[in-house]
Amino acid sequence: MIAIDGLSKRFPKVTALDRLTVDITPGVTGLVGANGAGKSTLIKILLGLSPATEGSARVLGLDVATQGAAIRERVGYMPEHDCLPPDVSATELVVHLARMSGLPPAAARERTADTLRHVGLYEERYRPVGGYSTGMKQRVKLAQALVHDPQLVFLDEPTNGLDPVGRDEMLALIRRIHTDFGISVLVTSHLLGELERTCDQVVVIDGGKLLRSSATSDFTQATGSLAVEVTDSDTHPDGTAALHSALTAAGLMVQPSGEHGAPGSGRVLLVGLAGEETYDMVRDAVATLGLGLVRMEQRRHRIAEVFQTTAVPTAGPAQKWDSPDAA
Amino acid sequence: MPPESSLAPAQDVIHNIGYRNYTGARLGRRYIRRSLYVQSLRGAYGLGRSAKSKVLPMILFAAMCLPAAIIVAVTVATKANKLLVAYTAYAPYLQAVIGLFLAAQAPQSVSRDLRFKTVPLYFSRPMERFDYVVAKFAALASALFILTAAPLLILYLGALLAKLGFAGQTKGLAEGLVSVALLSLLFAGIGLVIAALTPRRGFGVAAIIAVLTISYGAVSTIQAIALARDTTDVIGWLGLFSPLTLIDGVQTAFLQATSDFPGGHGPGTGAGVVYLLVVLGLIAGSYALLMRRYRKAGL
Numbered sequence: 027m028i029a030i031d032g033l034s035k036r037f038p039k040v041t042a043l044d045r046l047t048v049d050i051t052p053g054v055t056g057l058v059g060a061n062g063a064g065k066s067t068l069i070k071i072l073l074g075l076s077p078a079t080e081g082s083a084r085v086l087g088l089d090v091a092t093q094g095a096a097i098r099e100r101v102g103y104m105p106e107h108d109c110l111p112p113d114v115s116a117t118e119l120v121v122h123l124a125r126m127s128g129l130p131p132a133a134a135r136e137r138t139a140d141t142l143r144h145v146g147l148y149e150e151r152y153r154p155v156g157g158y159s160t161g162m163k164q165r166v167k168l169a170q171a172l173v174h175d176p177q178l179v180f181l182d183e184p185t186n187g188l189d190p191v192g193r194d195e196m197l198a199l200i201r202r203i204h205t206d207f208g209i210s211v212l213v214t215s216h217l218l219g220e221l222e223r224t225c226d227q228v229v230v231i232d233g234g235k236l237l238r239s240s241a242t243s244d245f246t247q248a249t250g251s252l253a254v255e256v257t258d259s260d261t262h263p264d265g266t267a268a269l270h271s272a273l274t275a276a277g278l279m280v281q282p283s284g285e286h287g288a289p290g291s292g293r294v295l296l297v298g299l300a301g302e303e304t305y306d307m308v309r310d311a312v313a314t315l316g317l318g319l320v321r322m323e324q325r326r327h328r329i330a331e332v333f334q335t336t337a338v339p340t341a342g343p344a345q346k347w348d349s350p351d352a353a
Numbered sequence: 354m355p356p357e358s359s360l361a362p363a364q365d366v367i368h369n370i371g372y373r374n375y376t377g378a379r380l381g382r383r384y385i386r387r388s389l390y391v392q393s394l395r396g397a398y399g400l401g402r403s404a405k406s407k408v409l410p411m412i413l414f415a416a417m418c419l420p421a422a423i424i425v426a427v428t429v430a431t432k433a434n435k436l437l438v439a440y441t442a443y444a445p446y447l448q449a450v451i452g453l454f455l456a457a458q459a460p461q462s463v464s465r466d467l468r469f470k471t472v473p474l475y476f477s478r479p480m481e482r483f484d485y486v487v488a489k490f491a492a493l494a495s496a497l498f499i500l501t502a503a504p505l506l507i508l509y510l511g512a513l514l515a516k517l518g519f520a521g522q523t524k525g526l527a528e529g530l531v532s533v534a535l536l537s538l539l540f541a542g543i544g545l546v547i548a549a550l551t552p553r554r555g556f557g558v559a560a561i562i563a564v565l566t567i568s569y570g571a572v573s574t575i576q577a578i579a580l581a582r583d584t585t586d587v588i589g590w591l592g593l594f595s596p597l598t599l600i601d602g603v604q605t606a607f608l609q610a611t612s613d614f615p616g617g618h619g620p621g622t623g624a625g626v627v628y629l630l631v632v633l634g635l636i637a638g639s640y641a642l643l644m645r646r647y648r649k650a651g652l
Contacts, residue, residue, distance in 0.1 A: 073477055095479045099379060103477035111469040113403060125388040126478045128379040137375055144372060170474060175375035207372040 027052045027178060027210055028072065032081035035067050035234070042067040044234040045081065050212065054204045056221030056228040056242075057214040064234040065214040066106065069180045072212075073098055086177055099128065102171030102209075106182035109167065112156025116147055116166045119155065120173050127174035134173075141169045144207070145199060161192040168199065172209070179203065181213040185220060197224045252297040254308055257318035265317045266293050272311045273297060278304065299324075386484040389475075393492030397458045398499075406461075413454045414500060417447055421504035425511025436512055440529025441610035443508065444501050444536055448597050451540065452565045454500055455493075459544030460557030462489055468552035472647070486643045493545060497537035505529045528608040536600045539632055542639025543596055549646045568595035573615075580615040588618040593631055602628035 028050035035043040042064045059065050070076040072085050074094020083090045088097045110119065117138055124134035142151045145165040150158070155166060164184060171179050184200065185193045201224050203209050215221055221228055222242060230237040254269070262268040273280045279298035297308060305322070312319045392401065398414070399407030424437050444451065466472045475485055505526060512522045547564060548557040572595040579587045592598035592614060604610035606625020611617065620628055 075476060095382070095481065098477060099479045101477075103473075105470070105473050105477075107470055109470045109474055111465055111471055118401075122388075122392060123474055123478070125392075126385055126475060126480060128381060128385055128479055129375070130378055130380060130384075133375065133377045140373065174379070208374070 028083070028085050028212070030081075030083045033068075033071065033078050033083050034080045035064070035071060035076070036079045042234050043071070043078075046231065046234065046236050048229055048236050048239050050229065051227060052210045053226035054200065054211045054213065054224055056225035057212060057231065058216065058218055058221060058228060059214075059231040060216055063231050065231065066182055068231070069103070069182055069212075069214070072180065073101065073103060099174075100177045102174065102176040102179035104167045104171040104179065104181045104184060106186060108163070110155045110163055113154055115154055116142060116151040116158075116169070119166065120170050123170045124173040129174055137173050137175065138169075141173045145169045145172070146195075160187045161195070164188065164192075164196060172203070172207070176209060178210045178212065181211060183214055185215065185217070193220070200224055251299055252304065252308060252322055252324060254295045254297055254322050255293050255320040256312055257320060259316055259318075262315055262317060265315070266295060268315055269311060269317065270295055272315060273308065276307055276311060278307060382480055382484055385478070385480045386488045389480075389485065389488035390492050393462055393489055394495050397462065397493060397496035409457055410454065413450050413457075414503070416450050417500055418504045418507055420447065421507040421511070425507060425514070428511060429515045432515070435517060436508055438508070439610065440505050440508060440525045441532050441604045441608055443504055443529065444533050445597060445601060445613055448569070451497065451501060451536075452562060455497065455540050455544040455565070456558045456561040458496060459493060459541070459548040459561060460554040462493055463545055463549045464552055464554045464557050467549065468554065482644060482647045486640065486647060490541060490545060490640060490643065494537045494541035497541055498534055501533035501537060502530055505533065528604070528610070532600060532604040532608055532610070535603060535632055538636045539596055539600065542636050546639045546642045546646075549643060565596060569597050571595070572598050576615045580618070585616060585618045588614050588616065589620040589624050592620065593628065599628055599632050599635075603632055
């Protein structure tokens with residue numbers, strides 16, 4: 027879908043991209059990085075709008091340096107910033123932009139009606155954009171990126187400025203762009219938790235360099251563990267410690283959660299999941315000790331934790347319980 | 354066996370037909386350029402925009418045509434043997450109206466896209482910088498041409514109605530049209546360059562009015578001083594420094610116009626070549642500056 031090979035972009039004072047090499051497969055791909063990591067610069071190069079200092083990139087098999095117009099015909103782009111004139115309606119704006127993508131007038135109107143409906147804008151689409159909420163504006167921005175039925179869309183920070191509900195709706199919509207519309211998505215964000223739910227693949231860049239690129243399932247699988255919290259009792263004034271020794275004696279890998287600052291975090295034990303029988307062993311151990319089980323829940327490894335260990339391999343606390351050998 | 358679907362669902366159900374891919378034509382840059390041109394040209398007269406934005410351009414258009422209609426009426430009524438105003442003199446008489454139209458519509462055409470950062474939405478599509486600049490430039494020049502040529506057509510039709518000589522009137526009209534065409538290109542270029550400098554529409558409006566009136570006022574004043582001091586040979590050259598006097602110079606030299614310069618000291622054919630070159634240079638320069646302006650705006 028996208029092949030980036032040794033791509034660099036240097037401005038007089040900063041290096042935005044530094045010999046970036048990564049392949050992006052069809053599906054939903056998250057491009058993660060802090061502000062200024064080079065995400066937007068990369069998108070501009072991939073759209074053929076900004077020449078790379080060195081290296082090459084191909085989008086849908088087309089060279090970004092020489093076939094920019096052909097790429098932009100097949101690709102949609104949703105900018106990060108506000109880009110909608112307030113005095114026109116969503117319909118007028120999207121029809122106009124559909125024609126700017128080369129759609130004939132009748133097709134532009136038809137596609138606009140379809141696309142606005144798919145992103146969830148109904149009667150309000152005839153009202154001036156100036157009166158829209160942030161969530162509705164983001165939908166219009168998304169609609170203009172989809173109206174010409176691209177094969178791939180670049181979404182630059184689509185959840186920016188949205189409240190939690192709006193964020194969830196936007197993420198669900200992004201997921202649907204791939205599953206229902208069959209359009210591949212490259213979505214940038216600086217929030218890792220969002221991408222974990224939405225993306226098939228995550229590419230992390232920092233300071234213009236590739237930190238990591240792999241499937242989301244790689245990040246989160248094989249790190250299963252149980253978070254267990256128990257009460258204290260008269261026989262075991264420190265129930266957590268008693269359970270810790272009991273489970274260790276039973277041959278399970280147990281660690282304190284180490285989540286500092288969170289309420290009750292000192293009382294949570296993380297038990298390595300060896301298999302289905304682990305649940306029974308924990309249950310039996312708690313029952314034998316006569317403690318109350320406050321909670322027992324499955325924990326997935328958060329992408330953020332993976333990145334912390336990747337980014338700062340020497341920082342002990344960030345590695346936590348999943349890789350005791352590395353410490 | 355009849356399939357289950359033969360039990361037709363109720364008629365009032367709205368079916369979600371799901372996402373449909375687009376398999377129709379994708380027209381190229383020529384179509385895109387033409388669409389943007391038409392949209393911008395209509396926009397200059399407020400068409401396809403809110404009712405409020407139609408008011409000013411329509412009033413100005415009426416203000417531009419009304420004097421021509423009056424002139425025609427007077428010519429027909431008095432059975433005069435020529436029009437009261439020459440074709441080439443009409444636009445200079447109503448320069449204030451043209452200036453207002455330009456000041457209102459040039460920022461409308463380009464400042465909005467800059468101010469609301471809509472420009473990246475254009476440049477993330479197949480079009481290139483060239484397409485955007487050419488479409489906007491051509492649209493504003495066409496809007497000005499419609500504004501300035503329409504009253505000339507009214508004069509011409511009126512002149513034919515009054516049975517003034519057909520050949521002479523047609524030649525006059527042709528000269529007038531060439532003159533306003535040059536004027537439209539020159540004014541559109543200057544207006545767009547100024548408007549594209551600022552995303553603030555108000556600044557654009559003020560700056561365009563200022564450039565047009567101050568340059569014209571300064572040139573006229575200095576020309577008047579030159580006339581008073583009897584240094585008449587300078588008068589012809591001073592006209593190079595304001596858009597309207599440039600057009601005056603060109604049409605005086607080549608289009609049989611009577612110069613509005615003080616004392617009628619317009620440039621001769623030799624100086625007229627310089628005027629024409631400066632006008633063409635300014636038009637080309639405006640285009641080059643606009644291309645430069647949008648080199649970075651796509652990002």
